[in-house]
Amino acid sequence: MSDQAGTMNPVLVDVKILESGESTITVALQKVPRTYANALRRFAVSEVPVMAIDDVVILENSSVVYDELLAHRLGLVPLRTDLKRYVLPEACDCKNPLGCSKCRVLLVLDAETASSAKTVYSGDLRSEDEYVRPVADRIPLVKLAPGQKVKLEAYARLGRGREHAKWQPSAVSVLKEGAEKGDEFILHIESVGSLPPSEILHTALDILSEKLKELHERVTQAK
Numbered sequence: 001m002s003d004q005a006g007t008m009n010p011v012l013v014d015v016k017i018l019e020s021g022e023s024t025i026t027v028a029l030q031k032v033p034r035t036y037a038n039a040l041r042r043f044a045v046s047e048v049p050v051m052a053i054d055d056v057v058i059l060e061n062s063s064v065v066y067d068e069l070l071a072h073r074l075g076l077v078p079l080r081t082d083l084k085r086y087v088l089p090e091a092c093d094c095k096n097p098l099g100c101s102k103c104r105v106l107l108v109l110d111a112e113t114a115s116s117a118k119t120v121y122s123g124d125l126r127s128e129d130e131y132v133r134p135v136a137d138r139i140p141l142v143k144l145a146p147g148q149k150v151k152l153e154a155y156a157r158l159g160r161g162r163e164h165a166k167w168q169p170s171a172v173s174v175l176k177e178g179a180e181k182g183d184e185f186i187l188h189i190e191s192v193g194s195l196p197p198s199e200i201l202h203t204a205l206d207i208l209s210e211k212l213k214e215l216h217e218r219v220t221q222a223k
Helices: 034-046 067-075 197-222
Strands: 014-020 024-030 050-061 105-112 118-121 140-144 149-159 170-177 184-191
Touching (some): 034 170, 034 197, 067 149, 105 118, 105 140, 140 149, 184 197
Antiparallel strands (some): 014 024, 050 149, 105 149, 118 140
16 A cells, blocks of 8 residues: 555554464454455465475386376375475576476385285385475375386475465465454464465465565556
């Protein structure tokens, strides 16, 4: 919001945490326009970046699951994310389409069975970064029959939910009116596990602030 002189007037927002847990957070937003509150809801799904497997190099796959399907399953495995250590590929100074240690992480899968059937799980993935790993170890990837093997290299990078669902940090992001209708909104966020719900909220707030600042600068330059 700006006045006639073209200066930015701050939007006063009162945020009250109603509930905060390991996977969910619920906050009351007061004195905030509905459009801004809804933007936070949307950004918690589509703009906050998280890690996900994007490129897979299949070295060997004798299972019944096609290479493409196996790569798709790997991409949908939520990965723990550290936004302070990694950057989006387009923002990385390496300018390398293959990426570097600042913008990608290598995970390796090497599984086989000799005499009995075996289920390969997300926990069997080995990451070069101990922090960036599946949020759960028991997500089934493929079942191997005796004598079958899967060996591959998977490369994870930061991405946004608006690119693909595998980069959505939130399973749920819901906005509803509070007790004081029109002046209070309740935002509930449930994380998939890649980021703590509080970090999703704070990052969404930072992104909204940055977009408003950029919009203000463009409008000012157009005058």
